[in-house]
Amino acid sequence: MNRISTLFLFLTLLSSCNLRNQNQESTKPKRTNENLTNESVIFKEFIGKIPSRKLPIRFSCGLPDGPGTDHLWVSDFAKFNILIPKGIDLIYGAVEAKKNLNLIIFGQIGDDLYPKIFSYDNKGKIIDSLFLILNPCGLADEHQIPHSYAIIDKDLKIILIDTTKLIHYLENNKDYIIDSQRVTKKVYDISPYGKIISQ
Numbered sequence: 001m002n003r004i005s006t007l008f009l010f011l012t013l014l015s016s017c018n019l020r021n022q023n024q025e026s027t028k029p030k031r032t033n034e035n036l037t038n039e040s041v042i043f044k045e046f047i048g049k050i051p052s053r054k055l056p057i058r059f060s061c062g063l064p065d066g067p068g069t070d071h072l073w074v075s076d077f078a079k080f081n082i083l084i085p086k087g088i089d090l091i092y093g094a095v096e097a098k099k100n101l102n103l104i105i106f107g108q109i110g111d112d113l114y115p116k117i118f119s120y121d122n123k124g125k126i127i128d129s130l131f132l133i134l135n136p137c138g139l140a141d142e143h144q145i146p147h148s149y150a151i152i153d154k155d156l157k158i159i160l161i162d163t164t165k166l167i168h169y170l171e172n173n174k175d176y177i178i179d180s181q182r183v184t185k186k187v188y189d190i191s192p193y194g195k196i197i198s199q
Contacts (some may be wrong), residue, residue, distance in 0.1 A: 043124030046080045047102065051093035057105075059150040061137035062112030063092055071107060074101060083124045088116070101194055111138020115150065117158070119194030129192035134162035134184055141174075142169060158188040158196070 023143055051070055063071065072091040084091075088106040092115060095103035102120040107113045117134040135146040144164050151159040162184045167176040187199040 009186075026043050029163070039123040042080070043102075043120070043122065044084060046077070046083050046124070047094050047104075049077070049080075050104070052096055053093040053105065054096050055152060055154045055156070057095065057150075057152040059132060059148075060113055060147055062133060063105075063107045063115045065113050071113075074106075083120075085116075085118060085126065085129070095152065095156075097190075098192070101156075101190070101192065103156075103190070103194075110136065112136050117152075117196075119190065119196065121194065122167075128196045130158065130188060130196045132158070132160065134160050134186065135164060143167065145176075156190045158190070160186045 004054075050072060072089055074090060077084065077091065079119075085106065087108060087199065089109045090107040090113070092105040092107055095105060095117070097103050100122060100167075102122065103117055104120065105115050105117050109117055112133070116129060117132055118129045119127045121127055132150040133148045135148055137146055137148060139146055144166055146162055146164040149159075149161040151161075153159070162182075164182045166179045166182065168179060169176050189197050189199060191197060
């Protein structure tokens with residue numbers, strides 16, 4: 001009789017624990033939806049704090065530099081570190097694009113200010129990226145003078161052009177002679193989903 005009472009008591013306790021766990025599970029907020037909302041809010045806040053760049057966008061030898069430029073330093077955006085790619089020094093701005101397409105141009109410091117475009121989803125996750133220089137102008141020497149151009153047109157077509165002059169100097173002469181010129185051109189499209197596709 002004592003064993004039956006103990007068994008009955010054990011089963012009753014087990015049943016009430018299961019019911020309590022089920023009630024707690026049903027009252028828990030849905031974590032995934034909450035996380036998605038927080039990520040979206042943080043990303044929108046970040047976009048709102050950086051310059052908006054209208055199309056078309058044109059660069060010659062990298063990002064503009066010197067007085068009057070309005071680049072933002074990454075170090076001033078510590079709150080948004082999770083959204084900023086590694087190796088980036090400055091933020092040029094968000095490219096004016098379609099509703100669900102988020103494009104941001106960042107810069108890296110080198111011989112020039114090297115621009116790089118990143119596409120993001122609405123939660124701030126990086127989808128794709130592209131370095132916007134074919135041959136840095138800072139690599140000019142006694143044999144070549146490269147000049148890189150980048151254009152993002154109103155249809156979000158990215159056109160990269162490099163014109164490299166191959167040169168030589170005459171003895172005791174400060175002027176160079178152009179032997180030939182090499183032109184390289186690459187064209188990319190940005191899909192509605194943020195993928196950067198070579199044509």
